[in-house]
Amino acid sequence: MKRGTTTFLKVAIVVIGFLVLALCLFLLPRLAGYTAETYPEFAYLRYPVLAGMYVTLIPFLFALYQSLKLLHHIENKDAFSESAVIALKQIKHCAAVIVIIYVMGMIFLGTQSALHPGIALIGLAIIFAAFIISLFAAVLQELLRSALEIKTEHDLTV
Numbered sequence: 001m002k003r004g005t006t007t008f009l010k011v012a013i014v015v016i017g018f019l020v021l022a023l024c025l026f027l028l029p030r031l032a033g034y035t036a037e038t039y040p041e042f043a044y045l046r047y048p049v050l051a052g053m054y055v056t057l058i059p060f061l062f063a064l065y066q067s068l069k070l071l072h073h074i075e076n077k078d079a080f081s082e083s084a085v086i087a088l089k090q091i092k093h094c095a096a097v098i099v100i101i102y103v104m105g106m107i108f109l110g111t112q113s114a115l116h117p118g119i120a121l122i123g124l125a126i127i128f129a130a131f132i133i134s135l136f137a138a139v140l141q142e143l144l145r146s147a148l149e150i151k152t153e154h155d156l157t158v
Contacts, residue, residue, distance in 0.1 A: 003075060006074055013064050028050065032047075032049065032050050033046070045112060052105045052108075056101050056102070059093075059094035059095075063091045063133075066088075066091045066094070067087075069083070069087045070084055070088065070091075080148050080151050084144055085141055088138075088141040089141055091137040092134050092138050092141060095134035098126070099127050103127060106120065
């Protein structure tokens with residue numbers, strides 16, 4: 001892969017990380033406050049929902065960091081290495097954690113009779129996207145592991 005492509009992907013990952021972090025730090029608390037004022041019967045859910053969103057931020061940012069590491073391995077022509085397999089494994093686990101957190105959050109909101117259809121659709125979209133990312137990372141991890149085994153056998157043969 002050309003250096004310009006990986007540089008573009010690195011910049012995109014960093015921009016996405018900063019945008020999500022900024023949204024979580026500045027927009028999300030205001031939105032929670034506005035929602036608590038608009039719907040006072042659900043004001044008690046303000047901090048649990050914020051906590052859930054902030055807990056989700058941790059595996060998301062860690063997955064972005066692992067993506068940067070993976071791109072660094074690709075840039076250095078070290079894509080077929082054990083550290084690249086580990087980075088994909090970490091991305092897979094982060095996406096699975098996000099799925100679990102959102103499923104638990106939607107169940108919690110459902111038990112509180114606060115699962116508005118719009119919130120449910122957004123939650124399902126995030127769950128679906130994270131699930132697909134987890135599956136894709138798992139497939140790439142196995143593919144890379146197989147390629148690494150073939151490369152190791154080839155190196156031993158020569």
